[in-house]
Amino acid sequence: MPAPRHLLVALLLGAAALTPACKKQDAASVDPEAKDPADALAYDLLSALSAADEDALDALAGPELGPALAGRDLAVIARTLRWLGPVELETQSEEVVADGQTRRYLAHFDRGSVELEVTAVAGKVEGFSFADAQWQAMVDRALEAEAGSLRVTAFAFLDDEDQPLPAPTDPADVYYALSVEGLDSQFREHQLNVAKVVYDAEGQRVYHQRESDHLRFPQAEAGSKGGRVTGNVSVPGPGHYTLELEITDLFAGQSITHRIEFDLQSP
Known part of the structure; x- marks a missing residue:
């Protein structure tokens, strides 16, 4: 059987004997005797792939698959699996081969779902694949x-009519907007936390919001990975200040800190 054209993968592995819906688990917690042999082989393969364990892959793969699991492709698969997180497998169909x-x-991951196909022959994995478009999006x-x-990508202070300043x-209402790019999404929704602090010219903290702003907004229909975020802080009065925003993408687990200095003049 020829090696699959696209190398795919799936999971941070776990689950007991697979049924059409199964609870997410770590592979180490699964009793090997409780799993169907073909499913156990698939999980062993995926575990080795996520760890980029070439020795384990050599032991699991048939002669057609082995040569396809080398070099950059294996690194891409491992990185993507680690990012995808835990999974639930839902069996769709089975076809008998020699x-x-x-x-x-x-395969239902924390960060999306994808179709997965695994072929096992004589106790070895001869091929596996994910739906091309779905998998490539996960790789990216x-x-x-x-x-x-x-x-x-952009920042502006705003007036009461949402126009840039x-x-x-107004020291009691320092209103701002910023554009954020590179956001992850789940179910076409973005979620962010924004922690806000303001320092004066001497580095003393003059504003600190106890709880971060929690923001949710839909992903754009065009597939944009960004959005517009607004907020406000206050300061004691005229002076030179630094606004510090710690922005966390809750789906991707990424955080950045954005700082902007500004002067507030006396009326």
Whole structure:
């Protein structure tokens, strides 16, 4: 059987004998005797892939699959699996092949779902694949998360009519907006926490919000990975200040700190 054109993968592994819906677990907590042999083989493969364990892969893979699991492809698979998180497997169908079977699953990860197909022959994995478009999107997002893609692309102070200002004018209501890019999403929704602190010219903290702003907004229909965030702080009066915003993407687990200095003049 020829090696699959695309290397795919799936899971931070776990689960007991697989049923159409199974609880997410760690692989170490699963009793090998409780799993169907074909499912156990698939989980062993995925565990080795997520760890980029070449020795374990050599022991699991058939002659057709082994040569396809080397070099950069293995690193990409391992990185993506670690980013995807725990999984639930839902069995979709099974096809008998000579001395084995091909099983098709719907793999439900913390960060999305993807179709997974695994072929086992004579106790060895001869092929596995994910739906191409779904998997490639996961690969891209895992790479972005590793690279730290979260960033602020624009910032402005605003007046009462939501129009930009060169500097704030009201110490009791320093209103701002910023554009954030590189956000992850789940179910077409973004979620952020924004912690806000203001320091004066001597470095003394003059404003600190006890609880971070928790923001939720839909992903744009065009597939944008960003959005507009607004908020406000206050300061004691005229002076030179530094606004510090710690922005956390709750789905990707990334955080950045954005600082902006400003002067508030006397009326």
